[in-house]
Amino acid sequence: MLRFLTILALALLAGQAHADSQLKRFKTVDDSRGWEAVGRLDFAGESFCTGALITPSLVLTAAHCLFDIKTQQRHDPSVMTFRAGFRNGHAQAYRNVRRAIVHPEFSINAANKKGRLTRDIALIELDRPVRDGTVIPFDIASSAQNGQQVGVVSYARYRSQAASLQETCSVLAKQGGVLVTSCDVDFGSSGAPIFSMTQGRPKIVSVVSAKAQFQGRKVSVGTELEGQLDRLMALAQSDKRFFKKVEADIPADSLDGLTDTTYVVGTLD
Template identity: 55%
Template sequence: MTVRRLFAILLAMALPMTAGADSRLESLETTEAGRAWEAVGRLDINGTGFCTGALIAPDLVLTAAHCLFDKRTKARIDPASVEFLAGWRNGRASAYRQVRRAVVHPAYVFDGDVSPDRVRNDVALLELQHPIRNTTVVPFKTATRPAKGDRIGIVSYAHDRADAPALQEVCNVMARQQGVLVMSCNVDFGSSGAPIFSFEQGEPRIVSVVSAKAEVKGQRVSLGTELEQPLATLMADLAAGAGFNTAPPPRTARVTVGDGRHATGAKFVKP
């Protein structure tokens, strides 16, 4: 059985769990509501778009790898053109920082065939020009992968809420396999790289980042990596001095949804 076939079965098995009840959003546009989430911020990218990222150390932001590629040219974006706006709400941020360098998972291929390989490697770390020492912006801890059925939450910006984040509550891990988490959370454009939180240890800890949204038989799910091993790889690359120079555009392999060669029954979109 092929990897793609297994992935299609994985998603199909997740379908009986209803995603419609998991779409409730809590706006974090007020100071009080957003107080615990100041380390989540908007990543303004090259003046052309944005993603979501989260601080995991005073000078490190976790996000999705595909946020660091130009959709038109397929080239790596200069890290210096990316700015992290911690706790961005209604035109103001708790801290503003330019990015010094960025490391992308070495196995990630931009714009390749949507598969478990791409989703589980869709993660990146950004080193900021200067650490954020603001006492209201506390970096999040990370945790090991959640189990099927665990309650999770996503804090993200999106195309319809670019000026304030929202917390999506009552999401669940629907399935996990081959390093990929399938979740009932309904995400949208701008949510790429958003932190996925587990609450099992009594406090929010990041267990994944949003890589893609998928639609199977009319139901929407989100996909992310199992974070533990990919994050260890990125931290090792940073320690080795990687990330200062951007790489040449990678070889691309576009696929059309419904193409008989790679049909999975799912429509995938990078949010």
């Protein structure tokens, strides 16, 4: 099996089939049309992440978003707010949070970053479904492949008041439960949906977990959903609120070559 470092190096040297597009800020209603199910997930007005509706009641995001960046303690659902289609102080729908469901094998305190990145997904159950006809939850697609064209919609620092779309970026490598992409992310982009852009309406293939560097080049890391999201959906159908933590069994060499990995939780201005 090829080591991750070799795969990523070959991908970068070979170039990308499609040139990356620039970030496009959603300045108007027309700009954001069709993307209203992506929203900003706020934590007591102190920090935020990005999330996306996958059902009228469930928001998909990154697991590490649900932990206070300073104390590493879980945020109480009572301090969370989801704002679908948030733009310049207004949102298509505001919802409070009933409960937050973290992948049972995720641990914010894990010394092994591989275990964090490969299980870094969570579901937010809203207190009420979003039934606005303009806010249409996104479907999930099978995992993206090496070289595939993808896109991302995210909030981030310096652009916290409106989401931005990067319609074209690429999967540089796929290994050990993560996707490494050329997508442009920054603090606050955690949990942002990475979309397959090739067939009809975009479908979510991953969520942003971290940003990293490879040989001086910025890359982003997304958690693969295949096999992992099904577990969370099963938990969401139960009434359980707390789950036993299980250590993940991650191949030791699955993320060789990535350095300076940084969780991308943003601080509100």
